Amino acid sequence: MLIYGRNPVFEALRNGEVLEVLVAKGIEPRVVRELEEYNIPLKFMPRIELDQMVGSTQHQGLIAEVADLHFSDVDDIFDLAEEKGEQVLMVLLDGITDPRNFGAIIRSAEVLGAHGVVVEERRSAPLSAVVAKTAAGATAYLPIAQVKNMARFIDQLKEHGVWVYGAAGEARMGVAQVDYARPLALVIGSEGDGMRRLVREKCDELISIPIQGKIQSLNASVAASILIYQAVQSRSK
The missing domain is CATH 3.40.1280.10 (SPOUT methyltransferase, trefoil knot domain)
Structure with missing residues (x-):
């Protein structure tokens, strides 16, 4: 599953749930440095391609591939x-x-x-x-x-x-x-x-x-x- 937006992506990274992060080209260097701290594969793509992937422009330059969300007991x-x-x-x-x-x-x-x-x-x-x-x-x-x-x-x-x-x-x-x-x-x-x-x-x-x-x-x-x-x-x- 793909999740997007900086808060959801970084929370997923902190919880070890992320397989790969898709990053908009031209994003702020400090964000890239923060992402690199998690040793997760980063793939840089044009922002318009990220728009198309999630059907939204509200991804803030970050999309993460994670395992599907699941319900708790x-x-x-x-x-x-x-x-x-x-x-x-x-x-x-x-x-x-x-x-x-x-x-x-x-x-x-x-x-x-x-x-x-x-x-x-x-x-x-x-x-x-x-x-x-x-x-x-x-x-x-x-x-x-x-x-x-x-x-x-x-x-x-x-x-x-x-x-x-x-x-x-x-x-x-x-x-x-x-x-x-x-x-x-x-x-x-x-x-x-x-x-x-x-x-x-x-x-x-x-x-x-x-x-x-x-x-x-x-x-x-x-x-x-x-x-x-x-x-x-x-x-x-």
Whole structure:
């Protein structure tokens, strides 16, 4: 698989996942020196050829050939929380099919302190170069798991003492009223339709982000970031 953009490429290099790096001719010498430190084959090519390879001009002069991205096991999410000595905090995505939203949520989850992201097999954007680019390297550090059925997975989480809160604009409970100290999963639905009915019904509570402006909705990745931040900050207090 090809990934592109400087942050994703250098994160992959640091994790030993890169087979070869394709470099735009004329790129800054300091970038070449940094690449050479990893002792990975470099292939210099005209920038327009890199554009054509990934169908984008947003590669910043670097494309890396890596093994395909793969999903983690759900247990890896719990293991990460245990390593940090924290109650688990995971993000469940119900119908996020835009790869840029998917990547942005992965990036926010890793940066803000969640322990993993879970998607459903049939209702998610695939792990792709676009996701890796938007996640800016976070895919190397954050477990991303896939389940066959989100509603059944929520039942399993509850059996293990995990509380499940779904984001819904019309919910009466605001984000400041939630008890974040317990093991927790936050559900983010698709921007167009929100959570599916069965997933929604499986949640312990529905929560909303207070809206002050005229527009009554937030981008899914922005909503996820706010909820993760609120949870982590509440726990720190």
